[in-house]
Amino acid sequence: MSFLVQKFGGTSVADPERIENVARLVGNAKDKGHDVVVVVSAMSGETNRLLGLAGEISGNPSKREMDVLVSTGEQVTIALLCIALHKHGYKARSYTGAQVKILTDDAHGKARIQHIDDKPIRSDLDAGNVVVVAGFQGVNEHGEITTLGRGGSDTSAVALAAALTADECQIFTDVDGVYTTDPRVEPKARRLDKITFEEMLEMASLGSKVLQTRSVEFAGKYNVPLRVLSSFAPGEGTLISYDNEEQDMENALVSGIAFARDEAQLKITGVPDQPGVAARILGPIADANIEVDMIIQNTGANNCTDFTFTIHRSEYDRAKAILISEAEKLNAREVQGDDKIVKVSIVGVGMRSHAGIASKMFKTLADEAINILLIATSEIKVSVVIEEKYLELAVRSLHEAFGLAADKEE
Numbered sequence: 558m559s560f561l562v563q564k565f566g567g568t569s570v571a572d573p574e575r576i577e578n579v580a581r582l583v584g585n586a587k588d589k590g591h592d593v594v595v596v597v598s599a600m601s602g603e604t605n606r607l608l609g610l611a612g613e614i615s616g617n618p619s620k621r622e623m624d625v626l627v628s629t630g631e632q633v634t635i636a637l638l639c640i641a642l643h644k645h646g647y648k649a650r651s652y653t654g655a656q657v658k659i660l661t662d663d664a665h666g667k668a669r670i671q672h673i674d675d676k677p678i679r680s681d682l683d684a685g686n687v688v689v690v691a692g693f694q695g696v697n698e699h700g701e702i703t704t705l706g707r708g709g710s711d712t713s714a715v716a717l718a719a720a721l722t723a724d725e726c727q728i729f730t731d732v733d734g735v736y737t738t739d740p741r742v743e744p745k746a747r748r749l750d751k752i753t754f755e756e757m758l759e760m761a762s763l764g765s766k767v768l769q770t771r772s773v774e775f776a777g778k779y780n781v782p783l784r785v786l787s788s789f790a791p792g793e794g795t796l797i798s799y800d801n802e803e804q805d806m807e808n809a810l811v812s813g814i815a816f817a818r819d820e821a822q823l824k825i826t827g828v829p830d831q832p833g834v835a836a837r838i839l840g841p842i843a844d845a846n847i848e849v850d851m852i853i854q855n856t857g858a859n860n861c862t863d864f865t866f867t868i869h870r871s872e873y874d875r876a877k878a879i880l881i882s883e884a885e886k887l888n889a890r891e892v893q894g895d896d897k898i899v900k901v902s903i904v905g906v907g908m909r910s911h912a913g914i915a916s917k918m919f920k921t922l923a924d925e926a927i928n929i930l931l932i933a934t935s936e937i938k939v940s941v942v943i944e945e946k947y948l949e950l951a952v953r954s955l956h957e958a959f960g961l962a963a964d965k966e967e
Contacts, residue, residue: 559724560592560682564692564714567601568731569788570634573641579788580641582729583687587647592682594721596692596714597638599630620665624694624704628654631691631710638689649687652677654702659695659713661703668695668703670712673720690717711772719779726781727794728768733787734795735760735767737961738814742952745962751796752812757783759904759938760815773797810907810914811959814952817900820850821873822931822942823866823880827890830862837887838864841879847872851900851933851942861890865931867942870896898930899948902940903955915939921958927951 563583570576579597586593607627611618635651642649657677661668681688692710695703705712711728718726733748735757740746752760754777761770767785776783776797786794828834835854842849851867868876873896880892908914918939922929927950931942943951956962 560594560721561586562594562596562714562718562721562723562726563729564596564710564727565598565729565788566710566731567598567603569729570597570599570638571601573637575788576634576637577641577644579638579729580645580647582788583638583642584645584647587687593687594678594682594717594723595638595687595689596710596717597631597634597689598692598710599627600634603630603633621701624665624702628691628694628702628704631693635689635691642687642689647687648685649689650681651689651691653691654694654713655696655700657690657695659716661695661697661705663697663699663701663703665701665703667706668697670695670705670716673716675720678717678721706771708769708772711769712775715772715775715779715781715783718781719775723781725784726776727784727786728772729786729788730767731787731789732767732785733790733792734785735797735813737812738952738956739816742816742949743814743956745956747961749795749812750793751798753906754797754799755937756812756904756906757797759902759935760813768797810911811903811905811961812907813904814955814959814961815902815904816948816952818945818948819870820867820898820900820942821870821876821896822894822898823868823873823877824863824893825865825880825884825887825889825891826863826893827861828864828884828887830856830860834862834887835864838880838883839866841883842866842868842876845875845879847876847879851931851940853931853933867898867900867931895930897945898942899945900940900942901948901951901955902938903959904938906937908937908939917958918955921954922951925950925954927954 565579583595604627639649639651658674660672661670678688692713693705697703715726735749735752736746738746758773761768761773783797784794849866853865855863877894884892903918927943927947929941933940
């Protein structure tokens, strides 16, 4: 017997029929002798509906009241799931984040978990109950409802698993695991049996939307094994845990190809090459709460430098306006921009001990006449920025070059 935390997202609890399916999955785990805590999201579309209602009343609603509003979505789901579990003969009790209590800071809309009171849950588990907890929410020290931001139910589940020292945190979604790349782009994509926290964190931050980045960080910090499973198809899913290269001598050099479509780049040329110039360029961008990704600085002629960085495409116009204003103050030559780019990355812990991975990536792209605009590397990833029109060709070519296809001989 083990202790499991199971999380079900919005598509898994989208309607009463699917909620009953979740009850059956939870019941199966209970029948096998496991203690089970379930974390659920709001029913698919419900959070957007609630946001829409608020928008019809005010263009700038209070963040505190918005947390009170959107947290009701999960409250509906926990009650319905408990009703379904009761129907199938299982003892179950529901808890809101405040009832648990999941203590957070005061940042409404993007709160961070500080502490979880595990005593009520442990008491119910000892009494044979399935405990069903509302994801995405908590309460601050003043007793006010807070929410963790979009995708926060994953973080709720991992935090509960850490606090309760669960054997595994299982994330049920509409896909049956983590794939070598998006199967919609490369039909030969293969489901991975296992992947490390480091690789999953890179995949999530680089555009893979299977798991929220914050939840992977949390799981890695507290060593909570994660497993991604499908709510709609049986299978073992993908296990996410610590680096196991020592145990697996045939660990793949590259585990996956990640990509991000919504990228844009800005370049300021002819900037004086002197201390503090990078801070003067990026400071106003940061002050505007615009997140910068890749940064490249090139030394030019006449004691000048060119400075390039990438941002989310939705921030392109705002960031460009700020940069043009700063360029005038710095007597820079000009500001250039491109909002038709994408980022493609190869990820794998096996890259640490093998040379030539980056050059193989670059040659593969060159063979397809794909020009690389920017390059960034780390210990377990290589990222390139290319023109948007080449995205699918790049992903498929790299997937083939690194032997990631589903029909690859084992």
